[in-house]
C-alpha cells in the first residue's frame with residue numbers, strides 16, 4: 001500500500017485546488033488518483049498542485065499541476081497562491097521561488113494576506129502558443145462560432161501564459177453567454193493542437209475587465225488566474241486597457257478582484273487571495289483519502305479501507 005501524504009483542500013478565488021505534499025518521495029500523484037479525487041464531491045477540484053522537492057538550486061519546490069481530468073497543466077495562478085499560503089503557514093516565510101515545467105515562479109505573501117505571483121513573460125508567437133495555423137498577429141486570430149454572418153464569438157486574442165489561452169472579447173456580461181456549450185467546442189478546436197483555456201472578457205473601464213473561463217482539462221470553473229493574466233495582457237496589447245487592471249472574475253463567489261500588472265520588464269504579476277478549507281491525507285496512487293476532521297470510519301464507509309495513516 002502506498003504511504004499516505006498530507007493534502008489541503010483550498011481555493012484561489014473559488015478555483016478549487018488540492019495542495020498535495022509530495023516532498024521527500026520520488027513518486028507522483030497519478031492521473032488515476034486525480035480522476036478518483038475529482039469524482040468524490042468532497043474532493044472535487046479544478047487543479048491539484050503537487051509540491052515536490054526542488055530540482056534546481058535557489059528554488060524552494062518543484063510543482064506538478066494536474067487538471068481534474070488527470071492531464072498535466074503548465075501553469076495555475078490561483079493554485080500557486082494556494083501553495084504559497086500553505087507553505088507560509090508551515091514555515092512562517094513570506095517569499096518563495098518555485099519551478100514548474102513552464103519555468104521559475106517567484107511569489108510573495110503580503111501583510112494583508114494577499115499573495116502576488118510573478119507568472120513570467122507572455123508568449124505571443126503562433127507556434128509557441130501553440131496554434132495550428134501561422135498568424136503574424138495573434139492579438140486577433142481568425143476563429144468564430146455561430147452563424148457565419150452573425151458569429152456569437154469571434155476573433156479572439158491568443159497567447160500563452162505558460163499554458164494556452166484564447167480571449168474572446170464580449171460587449172455584455174460574460175455570465176450571459178452559454179459557455180457550457182461553446183467552451184468544449186473551442187477548447188478542442190483544431191486551431192489549438194494542445195487545446196486551450198477559453199475566456200470571455202468584457203472591458204468595463206480602461207483599468208478593469210470582467211471575465212469568465214472554460215478551463216482546458218477542468219471545464220467551467222469559478223475562477224482561473226492564468227486566464228485573468230492572459231486577459232489583462234491581451235487587453236493592454238490590443239489597446240483596450242492600460243498595463244495594470246483589476247479583474248472581476250464574474251463566476252467567482254468571492255467578490256474580491258484579482259490585480260494584474262504587466263510590468264515594463266514584460267513579467268506579469270497577479271495579486272489575489274487564497275483560502276484554506278480543510279486538510280487530510282491521501283493515497284497519491286489511487287486517490288483514497290481521509291479528512292483530518294472526520295473519524296476514520298467515514299473513510300471506510302466511503303469504501304476506502306486503504307485510507308489508513310501509516
Ligand SMILES: N[C@@H](CCC[C@H](N)C(=O)O)C(=O)O
Nearest residue numbers: 073076077078163224225226
Ligand atoms: N485554474 C488555473 C489554470 C489551470 C490550468 C489549465 N486548466 C490548463 O490546462 O492550462 C489558474 O488559476 O491559472
